[in-house]
Amino acid sequence: EFTKNWLTKAIQANSDYNGYPVSTSMTRQLIAAKVAQKAVELGCDALMEGSSGKGNDQYRMHNVFSLFAPGLSIFVPVRDFDLTRGEEQLLMAHFGMLVEELIAGGDDKTMWCRSIASGGIGLDTELPDSIWLWLTPPVKAPDKPTTIKLTWQNGLPIALNGEQMPLDKLIEQLNVIGGANGIGKIDIFEDGIMGLKSREIYEAPAATILIKIHRDLEQYTLTKEEIQLKRQLDAQWAKMVYHGEWFHPLKKDIDAFIASSQEAVNGEYVVDLYKGNIDIRARSSSSGLFFPDVRSINSASFNQKECAPAAHLRGLPYELIARRNKLAGIAQEEV
Numbered sequence: 001e002f003t004k005n006w007l008t009k010a011i012q013a014n015s016d017y018n019g020y021p022v023s024t025s026m027t028r029q030l031i032a033a034k035v036a037q038k039a040v041e042l043g044c045d046a047l048m049e050g051s052s053g054k055g056n057d058q059y060r061m062h063n064v065f066s067l068f069a070p071g072l073s074i075f076v077p078v079r080d081f082d083l084t085r086g087e088e089q090l091l092m093a094h095f096g097m098l099v100e101e102l103i104a105g106g107d108d109k110t111m112w113c114r115s116i117a118s119g120g121i122g123l124d125t126e127l128p129d130s131i132w133l134w135l136t137p138p139v140k141a142p143d144k145p146t147t148i149k150l151t152w153q154n155g156l157p158i159a160l161n162g163e164q165m166p167l168d169k170l171i172e173q174l175n176v177i178g179g180a181n182g183i184g185k186i187d188i189f190e191d192g193i194m195g196l197k198s199r200e201i202y203e204a205p206a207a208t209i210l211i212k213i214h215r216d217l218e219q220y221t222l223t224k225e226e227i228q229l230k231r232q233l234d235a236q237w238a239k240m241v242y243h244g245e246w247f248h249p250l251k252k253d254i255d256a257f258i259a260s261s262q263e264a265v266n267g268e269y270v271v272d273l274y275k276g277n278i279d280i281r282a283r284s285s286s287s288g289l290f291f292p293d294v295r296s297i298n299s300a301s302f303n304q305k306e307c308a309p310a311a312h313l314r315g316l317p318y319e320l321i322a323r324r325n326k327l328a329g330i331a332q333e334e335v
Helices: 002-012 024-042 057-068 085-094 167-180 205-221 224-242 249-264 304-328
Strands: 046-048 073-075 114-116 146-153 156-160 185-191 197-203 267-274 277-284
Touching: 002 024, 002 156, 002 167, 002 205, 002 249, 024 046, 024 057, 024 224, 057 073, 146 167, 146 205, 156 167, 167 205, 205 224, 205 267, 205 277, 224 249
Parallel strands: 046 073
Antiparallel strands: 114 197, 146 156, 146 267, 185 197, 267 277
């Protein structure tokens, strides 16, 4: 379900918030929806979740609980009792709930993106190489590039190196291949829902590759106007999902536009993966909008003289601005 109903939309929306592929915010809302539905089914009168008062999940979970289980009380013990992480761990140990942390701050894994030590790392903290699940640091990655071929249909990858496969399998393979070539480490300052900045580290080889190639394929196959609007809607989509608004009506409306825009996003890419770099070697598409015979300066198929009237019309507003400035005594900007 996560792959089919969530990751497909994330890929088509180029899901990027503050420079990382949206992931944890999606899983939290999916979990919250399932919990709320089960609570209603069982006739429960309250819901409980483990967010802190400094994090983002309290808002995401509350939104979804309110939608799928309206009227039920919502308890958040860590936040409501103002517990520190240490106090939380002591309580869990007291009740026999032992948790082994790979690193202080936790470790949240999905095939799409792994969040490491969320909110628990300082400015100068360096993570050991042993912490990575897929990633080989670029300096230790192979000295020769790995070449892959990705086939796309309706804005989604459907084949890797000529082999058609389900999306989850394709993502898993790209994580291994991309990670081995030093791709996927993201170290950023993230603006949380409350505006608090935190240093966040993510590991996302497949997502990094797919989003880069998908954006390029859209640039190849969509019109200028579609791209201009879609980039705005992509940003709005990521912001809404990050802020816990997956089920908001506006997000559903944006989904509809994005889905319609992807009908022409088809093609095949040959890509070199090398020490953290993703280099596109070749592109092809049956629905691309790049026509070399028209665009080439060496081609005679395009009558350049036809552009003169259009250039005059596009320049007319500037003539009027100059006239206005002269009449009104407005100084022209100096160069």
